[in-house]
Amino acid sequence: LAKTTQPISMDSYEGQEVNITCSHNNIATNDYITWYQQFPSQGPRFIIQGYKTKVTNEVASLFIPADRKSSTLSLPRVSLSDTAVYYCLVDPSGGYQKVTFGTGTKLQVIP
Amino acid sequence: DGGITQSPKYLFRKEGQNVTLSCEQNLNHDAMYWYRQDPGQGLRLIYYSQIVNDFQKGDIAEGYSVSREKKESFPLTVTSAQKNPTAFYLCASSSQGRNYEQYFGPGTRLTVT
Numbered sequence: 001l002a003k004t005t006q007p008i009s010m011d012s013y014e015g016q017e018v019n020i021t022c023s024h025n026n027i028a029t030n031d032y033i034t035w036y037q038q039f040p041s042q043g044p045r046f047i048i049q050g051y052k053t054k055v056t057n058e059v060a061s062l063f064i065p066a067d068r069k070s071s072t073l074s075l076p077r078v079s080l081s082d083t084a085v086y087y088c089l090v091d092p093s094g095g096y097q098k099v100t101f102g103t104g105t106k107l108q109v110i111p
Numbered sequence: 112d113g114g115i116t117q118s119p120k121y122l123f124r125k126e127g128q129n130v131t132l133s134c135e136q137n138l139n140h141d142a143m144y145w146y147r148q149d150p151g152q153g154l155r156l157i158y159y160s161q162i163v164n165d166f167q168k169g170d171i172a173e174g175y176s177v178s179r180e181k182k183e184s185f186p187l188t189v190t191s192a193q194k195n196p197t198a199f200y201l202c203a204s205s206s207q208g209r210n211y212e213q214y215f216g217p218g219t220r221l222t223v224t
Contacts, residue, residue: 034212036213041199041218041220042215042217042218043115043201043203043215043216043217043218044154044201044213044215045215046212046213046214049212087153087154099213100156100170101146101153101154101155101156102153103152103153104153
């Protein structure tokens with residue numbers, strides 16, 4: 001299973017764009033990249049998933065370079081409610097194989 | 112409304128007792144998972160099940176047991192053999208397909224004293 005590496009923590013001021021980068025050097029051809037958000041004492045929530053180039057939804061954007069060895073989650077204009085832990089996962093596509101949640105990146109948004 | 116329910120939200124037990132955590136989903140998902148989370152840590156996989164009457168050990172299965180008699184239900188028993196059972200337990204489910212998204216329940220916080 002591909003291992004991911006992401007910063008342990010980040011701080012950002014309200015209203016700024018936040019970019020969290022995840023490294024996954026041994027990603028396999030069939031692996032997708034998925035990001036989850038977790039608030040304290042709650043279960044993680046799916047944010048976005050992608051395979052290559054750029055994916056955008058109402059919450060975030062995901063940028064994946066051509067070599068797919070890293071990915072960047074972009075949160076536009078963060079607010080205090082975006083303070084959470086963000087996990088980067090590398091999923092085998094279309095299957096039930098277990099995935100690994102690392103320690104994630106703790107994002108603190110400052111007023 | 113579709114979703115995953117876990118009960119209870121808080122659970123207290125004395126050391127040496129077995130305790131069973133409930134997880135039910137009405138999303139018609141084939142796969143279900145149990146994770147453990149300790150303070151300030153990520154999620155660690157305990158058990159997962161791809162289909163009824165089948166389940167596999169995750170990374171930290173020792174001291175835990177599960178059953179999958181119904182598609183909707185995946186209860187987790189924390190046995191007295193689990194050395195450090197106090198933790199936040201999360202159940203999740205997912206369906207088959209390219210968008211491999213896991214849906215999580217609200218979690219059960221277990222305290223053993």
